[in-house]
Amino acid sequence: MINMISGGSTNGDSGRARKAHGRRLENFEVNSQLNCPTDPSISFGREDLKDVVIPHNDPLLVTLTIANYDVARIFVDTGSSVNIIFKETLDQMKLEGFELDPITTELYGFTGHALQPLGQIVLPLSLGNGDQRVTKMACFTVVEAPFSFNGILGRPALSDFRAVASTYHQKLKFPSGREVGVVRGDQKAARLCYVNEVRIDSKKKRREVGMVSIGRTSKVHGQKVLLMYEEGHEKVELIPGA
Template sequence: MVLATNQISFTDEELPPEGRGHTLPMHIIVRCKDMIISKVLIDNGSTLNVCLISTIEQLNMDTSLIRPYTMIIRAFDGTLLEVQGEIELTIGVNPRFFVVIFQVIKVDSLYNMLLGRPWLHSAGAVASTLHRRLKYPFEDQMITVMAEKP
């Protein structure tokens, strides 16, 4: 017999009004440097956490904080992009704060940041794009973060 505690699960009652047929992206809102950042894409298919250079500029951060980091990545459309560097940022995904290493890229995008598997795994978070929810354990509670409304 196997007993599970602190398990993360999703139920049909948590499905969004659009039901199972939606293909909406999973965007959440985070806090960084006392600013709200919307359109943070949750992507469990990504091996990187990504922050756009334009987002860093909107945060009025000193770009000298971007450490050199050489890497070529393949974007969603198949094009190759050079990573501008990496930066460590503290982000709040209520109620918890996380220190995240982001690869910085310069590209036009529909999102401001991307949280991929590195963040999901370190946070112990599980995302359900079907349910448009993210769940992670924190202080003996299960935190549920809802996706932004489309």
């Protein structure tokens, strides 16, 4: 389970581009006048806790409109350096006229493990409903991995929409003209996804450390012990505690 994602091509898909991105901050003048939009104030209060089961520590999962599809189970992750859509989700959408662009920069979870994305795709993304709906083009990194989520809304989209998330209030708020748009979280889906993620992670670990090979010579690879035949090997699943 990747709780925080870094890497990707958000700040450039090369070392030179990422260094240039860092230098922009050094050249920034603190007192310079910025052409910032005049947004309405965004705040959270007791009224935002209506229909929220408390106490809780649930993640914020929302339903968003991506390329005219209402996509549920989108994980709002302020720690992710990229927006992510999983390959299985993209395949189900059966989009035409959108191309997958290659990228070389890997993604890294907080454990440091690397994952090579399949590419990236730019799709229209909408937050909110009715008169408060706001639509922008968003770049998604495409990943093929077993996940209970359909996608991850990371810092790039949150910044583009100037959105503010509150996991406690289970809401995502964003400016929509002079008003504040709201996307509500789904606590039930969040808890089901958590259970599924733990199950997926548990099965993955059992597959990695629960198989050994019996043979004439032995090799150690991290937590795996391989006892190799010269002409092949037989795999036997270990039962913990047996």
